Amino acid sequence: MNDTIKVICENGFGELEVPMGTPLLEVAERLTPGLHPFLAAFVNNRIKELSYKIYAPVTIRFVDITSFAGIRVYQRTAWFLLQKAVKDLYPGQTLHIRHSMGQSGFYCEIDGIDEFTPDEAAQLRDRMRELSVRNLPITRQRMLTTEVRARYAEEGFTDKIALLDTRPRLYSQLYTLDDTAGYFYGSLAPSTGYVTLFDIEPYYNGFYLALPLRTSPDTLHRNVHQEKMFGIFQEYQSWVRIMGVPTVGDVNSKVLAGDGGGLIxxxxxxxxxxxxxxxxxxxxxxxxxxxRMVLISGPSSSGKTTSAKRLGIQLGVLGLNPVLISLDDYFVDREKTPRDADGNYDYEALEAIDLELFNDHLARLIRGESVDIPRYDFITGRRTWHNAPLTLDERSILIIEGIHGLNPRLTPSIPDAQKFRIYISCFTSVAMDNLSRIATTDNRLLRRLTRDYRQRGADALSTLSRWASVRRGEEKHIFPYQENADIMLNSSLFYEISVLRPFAEKILREVPDTVPEYDEARRMLKFLDNFIPIAPDEIPPTSILREFIGGSSFQY
Known part of the structure; x- marks a missing residue:
């Protein structure tokens, strides 16, 4: 009997023969990695931890910190390392990973500590480094949920218990690091030694956990100054705590109690x-x-269009005459759109906008001329034209929404005094639990999947295949300008993922397991399974969420 099997490694190593039952970690050790160690691997388009054992011929694609999947593994492992260090230094006190800061850092707090000192930050950093150097194993066990719940009770994880109780399962996964138990919504590295680059700095009432960027994995980005964004997160997280829904388990409990309409x-x-x-x-x-000009910017699926329309109504109440323009309508025809590094159309590039036409129209409108405004058809990829020309009067205020609204290159001829800049995004304020935040990118992806399927004829595979390019474009063209805003707005609604669940599930289930995007679809389905659905009946027709699920009273 042949006890070896063939595996195909898509990282350029070709076919390998390995003994049956070989862990992915041993396969990785036979290969020559790039500049960074492998953190996990896709096995037949499903992400697996390096402890996963191979018993049949498979196709493998290893990932490191430079990939979107790999950076998530690194971050989760760093959170577990931090949890262990906090438990060692502050026994009995609860760690909260509140929200992201920058593109790969996190603001954290510890109950009972109102101001984190430089000495305390140094002690925590040193403890994390000790644990990293010791290269302690991280193990995962599949256990009866009753046993997991009992372990959570011992650790004081009331936040995790709430989620278990509202989404009951016979079995659950439990991670262990030395004497510390944890649960994370995705794969982790095999041991603490994989997390070597991090820092702790005092910030506000807590501290900032600095981690490397996917695009710059050998560098820590310290001293992140994002006071406006930080203020938005703090305001909303304080509000959801007051409302009694800081975690998904709390939201589920209210839904099960029949209060979904009240949450809305x-x-x-x-x-x-x-x-x-x-x-x-x-x-x-x-x-x-x-x-005279309101510029609304934000990443994909932030709710910019509905926000512009609702803001227009409020400005009308004050006696102004709002005139709305969408930058999307100034896209060049599809074949003229620039390409990204993968050869795909790069709609996030500023050059995807017909800047010459856009600025010509702005100048003419400000001079009081009547202008025919284009309309972009996302299905045909062609420009059409509105029937009614736009004209500004002395009470008019122009509202321009689009991802490049805060880029100075968009409106170089308009004096700054005449501009009012708004950055809007879906800053998800509800967390899975005290350590596992919900990434704003996941919330936005659910919105985009739902909207593009309904409005733009795009199936889930098409949207998922473009998502990495969209995110790279945001990192390059949007996030660097966000602090230029006069005001930041949070478009998230703490009930919305519960509403999006049935819409997105149907779409995600259509992704076949033969494509690389299958794992992302599978990950999102597992994520959605944590939410008790809420019927959309009581959502008002002017809600931002209606932009994505349909039923809006606004015209798009």
């Missing part, structure tokens, strides 16, 4: 107050410095 009403009322406040601020800028 609260979240929508909060949004309405925010739009009214922003309109008041714009009106003051209009009077004080002659602001």
């Amino acid at each position: 009403k609260l979240a929508e009322a909060f949004h309405e107050r925010k739009f009214a406040w922003v309109a008041d601020t714009i009106y003051d800028a209009h009077l004080s410095r002659g602001a």
Whole structure:
């Protein structure tokens, strides 16, 4: 009997023969990695930890920190390392990973500590380094959920217990690092020694966990100054705590109690107050410095279009005449769109916009001329034209929404005093638990999957295959300008993933397991399974969420 099997390694190593039952880690050790160690691997398009054992012929693709999947493995492993260090130094106190900062750092707090000192940061950093050098193994066990729940109770993980109780399963996974138990929504590295680059710095009431960027894996980005974004996260997280829904388990509990409609009403009322406040601020800028142009920027699926329309209504209440323009309508025809490094159309590039036509129209509008505005058809990839020309009067204020709104190259001829800049994104405020935050990119991906399927004729495979390019474009063209904003807006609704679940699940299940995008579809399906669905019936027609699920009273 032949006890060896063939595996195909897509990293350029060709076919290998390995003994049956060989862990991926041993296969990785036979290969010559690049500049960075392998952290996990895709096995037949499903991501697996390096402890996974091979018992049949498979196709393998190893990932390191430079990939989107790999950086997530690195981050989760760093969180577990941090959890262990906090437990050693502050026994009985709870660590909270509140939200992201920059593109690969995280703001954290420890209960009972109102101000983290430089000495405390140094002690925590040193403890993490000790644990990293010791290269302690990280193990995963599949156990009866009752046993996992009992272990969580011993550790005081009430946040994790709440999620287990609202999404009951017979078996659950438990990670162990020395004497510390944990649960993470995705793969981890085999041991602490894989996390070698990190830092701890005091920040606000807690500290900043600095981790390397996917695009710059050998460098830590310290001293992240994103005060506006930090303020948005703090405001919303404080609010969801007051509302009693800081975690998914808390949201599920309220839904199971029949309060889904109440959650919708609260979240929508909060949004309405925010739009009214922003309109008041714009009106003051209009009077004080002659602001005539509102530029709304943000990454894909942030809700820019609906936000522009709702803001327009609030400005109308104040006596102004809002005129809305979407940058998407100034896309060049599809065949003229620049390509990214993979050869795909790069709609995130500024050059995908017809800047000459756009600025010509701006100049003519400001001069008081009547202008025919284009409309871009995403299905045909061609420009059409509106029937009704636009004209500005003395009460008019121009609202321009699009991903490049804060890029100075977009409107070079317009004086800064005449511009009011808004950055909007889906800053997800509800967390899975105290250590596992919900990435804003996942929330936005669910929105985009749902919208593109319904409005643009794009199936899940098409959207997922473009998502990496979209994210690279955001890193390059959008995020560097976000702090230029006069105001930041959070478009997330703490109930929305519960509503998006049935819409997105249907689409994601259509992705076949023969394509690389299958693992991302599978990951998102597992993520969605943690949410109790909420029916969309009580969502008002002006809600940002209606832009994605349909039923909006706005025209798009």
